[in-house]
Amino acid sequence: MIEVDGSIGEAGGQILRTACALSAVTKKPCRIFNIRRGRPNPGLRLQHLLGIQALAKLCNGRLEGDFLGSEEIKFWPGEIKTKDLHIKIETAGSITLVLQTLILPSLFASPSTSSGQAELIKIVFNGGATDTFFSPTIDHFQYVFLEVLEKMIPTQTHSEKCSRCVDVDVIKKGYYPEGGAKVEVKIRPSKLKGLNLLERGSLKKITVMSGASEFLRNKKVTERQIAGVREVLGKLKLAVEEKVEYYKTQCPGSQICLIAEFENTVIGTDNLGKLGKRAEDVGKEAALELLKEQKTQACLDKHLADQILPYLVLAKGKSEIFVSEITNHCKTNIWVIEKFIEGKFKVEGNLIQRIPA
Numbered sequence: 001m002i003e004v005d006g007s008i009g010e011a012g013g014q015i016l017r018t019a020c021a022l023s024a025v026t027k028k029p030c031r032i033f034n035i036r037r038g039r040p041n042p043g044l045r046l047q048h049l050l051g052i053q054a055l056a057k058l059c060n061g062r063l064e065g066d067f068l069g070s071e072e073i074k075f076w077p078g079e080i081k082t083k084d085l086h087i088k089i090e091t092a093g094s095i096t097l098v099l100q101t102l103i104l105p106s107l108f109a110s111p112s113t114s115s116g117q118a119e120l121i122k123i124v125f126n127g128g129a130t131d132t133f134f135s136p137t138i139d140h141f142q143y144v145f146l147e148v149l150e151k152m153i154p155t156q157t158h159s160e161k162c163s164r165c166v167d168v169d170v171i172k173k174g175y176y177p178e179g180g181a182k183v184e185v186k187i188r189p190s191k192l193k194g195l196n197l198l199e200r201g202s203l204k205k206i207t208v209m210s211g212a213s214e215f216l217r218n219k220k221v222t223e224r225q226i227a228g229v230r231e232v233l234g235k236l237k238l239a240v241e242e243k244v245e246y247y248k249t250q251c252p253g254s255q256i257c258l259i260a261e262f263e264n265t266v267i268g269t270d271n272l273g274k275l276g277k278r279a280e281d282v283g284k285e286a287a288l289e290l291l292k293e294q295k296t297q298a299c300l301d302k303h304l305a306d307q308i309l310p311y312l313v314l315a316k317g318k319s320e321i322f323v324s325e326i327t328n329h330c331k332t333n334i335w336v337i338e339k340f341i342e343g344k345f346k347v348e349g350n351l352i353q354r355i356p357a
Helices: 013-026 046-058 095-107 138-150 221-236 279-295 302-314 328-340
Strands: 002-005 030-033 062-064 072-076 085-094 121-129 166-172 182-187 203-213 240-247 254-262 266-272 319-322 344-348 351-355
Touching: 002 013, 002 328, 013 030, 013 046, 013 072, 013 095, 013 302, 013 328, 046 062, 046 072, 046 085, 046 095, 046 121, 085 095, 095 121, 095 138, 095 182, 095 302, 138 166, 138 203, 138 254, 138 266, 138 302, 203 221, 203 279, 221 240, 221 254, 221 279, 254 279, 266 279, 302 319, 302 328, 302 351, 328 344
Parallel strands: 002 030, 085 121, 203 240
Antiparallel strands: 030 072, 062 072, 121 182, 166 182, 203 254, 254 266, 319 351, 344 351
């Protein structure tokens, strides 16, 4: 059984998500202790608990210690089979963080019928938040992370039922503190090929996606978030496409996501509205962060760097990625990954190389 100390490095839920996902794929049981030690509310929070419980169903595995607040779990994975999962989140737990636990193992699922053909895995979320604090917004997840992941998927795995390897349908948005989202995700199992992103090419366009609850329409929150972006980007004469939308939600909330599309890659930044914070500042902060990312000439933004690492380690062949920053999340994820998989990551400056054993 692989022992993973959850207090190492940044000591967050990413350790749990990465360890359990890789345990399922490699079929190596693991014990994770000191879960989120040192955080204000240590142990399993609801999105962590629901993520690993759904994973156990997906791979016919067995869990011990899976209860709210638990600081230690044991996980014995079984065979990953294609099946439908229904996840009910009573709070504003992050849907994108639960997906971080489930997408990687789903790609390695075995057919559940005698046909031998890969079947879609469907994950339905009722409740939870699409956009909440300390997690990627659903827009960044869809239009940045999944765009990069798609580069690792052989084209022959696509079909009419699932044009992309992972399709996300946001039926209803959910914000903190009430959640109430509804999201359907379809995943087609596939092998992974190496990712080589060293030069991003020229900038094609920047898309600004500004959204808010209908509760905030009269305050023109989405338009004011866009105004904050214009204050930063307006003088640079860049090709910018703006998208503004309001949603029916259970509670007020807003988000913004900036997506910079280059010839070879996509980078992005996002931000959330907050009580007492000017909507213009929400957009301005996201735009300033995008400029900071853009100046590095990197191919992956700092948030995407650590998220993509578990996929690189399971891909066929060598991978090289040029990232904007080697964060503590990134260093910690490398430490976790190397407990499950032979071979090493090589980090030189902001270049990460994955050389198979």
